[in-house]
Amino acid sequence: MARLLRVAAAQMGPTQRAEPRPVTLARLVALLERAAQQGAQLVVFPELAFTTFFPRWLLEGAELEGYYERAMPNPAVQALFDRARELGIGFYVGYAELTPDGQHFNSAITVGPDGAILGKYRKVHLPGSVEPRDGARFQQLEKRYFEYGDLGFPAFRGAEAWHRPVMGMLVCNDRRWPEAWRVYGLQDVELMVMGYNSAAYDPNGGTSENEEIRTFHSNIAVQANAYMNATWAVSVAKAGNEDGSGLIGSSIIVDPNGVIVAQAQSLGDEVLVAEIDLDAVRQGKDKMFHFASHRRPDHYRRIVDQVGAEAPR
């Protein structure tokens, strides 16, 4: 018997720095409602979905503090949680987390159709730098504004109404790291969900990678890792031009063969819905990627014994 689930990718267009937070939240609620109209049971929003991608600026004081959530939910986002529960829909959403003891993380949660938080994740693979680059118009300061995620890659069970899929979360740059996918694969993951804000070009004028190749990178990383771990994946962009800095789109829903079954066509607010059969993961998990039969961890030691690359002489 097929285990069917209707999932949605709720891509967001740009969120300008000056956009009031209630306006942004209303966009999330509108996307949720559009997904509900198409029967979606689980909606995936982007990384840092409640605000602009603020690590592109060197900030301090009240503006910087205003980007973090001190609890989840909280009054500024409660309307999204309330509407989702009314509609009986769950969601993944990325946000900047400030803990009671003062730690900062680039986090994501998955909320069930009853409003309960089913899983939480803190981004492990932070790109960028701690110190700003002199003279650059745009920064990438994730290593300054966030600590490295301290929860590992914790798989969890989705809701009963979703057929309790084994789920895993990533945030943005994590999707390019096969280690992250494999740790979830080793927990038998059936559905990976992730949001991202990925530069469409060098915002400071470099020309080494254009929008086309960056979109291609985003797609093949998700496609191949979904295939190699025999899992469904929903990967969702915040897209378009945020205050002069471009972000790629190409939100996708990918099957366990690595095939794209739905793909965003715009750089704006856009909803993709697909009905997925969770049991489609079995072909890969039981045969080509039956890990217990084929993996040889004795030969993988460098993956944990070494951080950087070391070339032979």
Next chain:
Amino acid sequence: MARLLRVAAAQMGPTQRAEPRPVTLARLVALLERAAQQGAQLVVFPELAFTTFFPRWLLEGAELEGYYERAMPNPAVQALFDRARELGIGFYVGYAELTPDGQHFNSAITVGPDGAILGKYRKVHLPGSVEPRDGARFQQLEKRYFEYGDLGFPAFRGAEAWHRPVMGMLVCNDRRWPEAWRVYGLQDVELMVMGYNSAAYDPNGGTSENEEIRTFHSNIAVQANAYMNATWAVSVAKAGNEDGSGLIGSSIIVDPNGVIVAQAQSLGDEVLVAEIDLDAVRQGKDKMFHFASHRRPDHYRRIVDQVGAEAPR
């Protein structure tokens, strides 16, 4: 200054079980000469290039023994080594290895332009089974005919004339395993070479995966792993119909962005040549995939601590 190298993928069409070994060897020499005419300095041949893909049959005695090489080179393959040295070309070739103490491996070597063996690899990820499947027309008995590779994933330096690239070898199914690529990535690999014999469809009549999807799998695994490890890759098929069992083609040369720069168009003997700039790996290795800056091995422990998948409750 660019570090340029002309590489060739020497795809082979099918080798029937009845084809005399000297005929097969003459095909390899002809492919080598075609590559030389196009200026190639390094030619990549398939897995088990000297024979048919014999693990598809349950065999014993003299026929089985005849498929293994007891030394490399040996009189049956010497003509290839001699011609390559005359032409000043190096090559990767896959073969069935029988060691003096009676061990069997699915191996590959890379030979330099002077005929010296620069590197050796024994396939780690053996697919198939030890025991034959009752009633099946075709078997996949690699786990019966070979022991698991015992050399790990040893990167090595290519020849001076090739600008001493850091090289890594895989064999067939290994290319679908991100752990294998990452262990080479952690040795700063610049050029991955591999050969394969991959079924185009279920030779026993199953319909779950057709030739198109199997070819797609082969391509995206190589493309994404090349991208995620910022390396060039040359992946070469034995293709076509071997005694009623179909093999995919799609030999490819892939750049460090994961983009295919050359791709076979046939299922027969075919040579692809590309001039590659080894320094093109720097963009990825110095930035997005600068491992020392971004990897978090503490969170990767499951990759070595666990063989099979373990689902959360």
